[in-house]
Amino acid sequence: MTDIQDYQGGRRYETFSYLPAMDAEQVRRQVEYMIAQGWNLAVEHVEPTKRAFSHFWYMWKLPLFGETDVQVVLDELEACRRAHPTHLVRLIGYDNYTQSQGSAFVVYRGREA
Template sequence: MRITQGTFSYLPDLTDEEITAQIAYALDNGWSCAVEFTDDPHPRNSYWEMWGLPMFDLTDPAGVLHEINECRKAYPDHYIRLNAYDSRYGRQTTALSFIVQRPSSEPGFRLDRQETSDRRVRVSLHPYAADRPAGERYRS
């Protein structure tokens, strides 16, 4: 199972050179970059933990890649994504978002089915990783 969230999620993982090219594209457009991480990539979990503050003042892609690598060192078994924000609209608008690191093993999700009154069926999504405690979900 491969989590598919954000831009490029159906492609093979990007190399650092490809990530740097995307960061340069974002910075050339005047977008601020931010790094986030989580061990719960559920599709409804849109609020990942932020690694530091958004990098409003950086103009060099190497600075953003440095922060990504520092987050990778601190959280080697987590999902890490890069977000680029376009501030032209006067509010936080995500212009680009993509995963830059995944755990070595992605256990996937299952659908839980529940029958209710009048023969209605409710379905919910359950991540297998959530069966383990937070912080230990993707450790081998």
């Protein structure tokens, strides 16, 4: 079996990975959208390895059940990035109605160790 090759430009993760990196305002708008949908948000992180797809991501604290303040979510994303500067950090929106992820995207790609 041959190895699967990366998409041109490196690894792609989650929903928006084929688009240019989002700036702070675009991330804020995505968080606002997820909150408006009534989704429960969670922050996760993982080491940037070639096998990031086959490993579980570490949960950063508990999910932010019922959180309606955008700034609280952004602060948790930043706190996770500061605690794990070399990790990928993603935000997930869990949809209670469909009992699935409504959205998930990498917010920070981490820096080299």
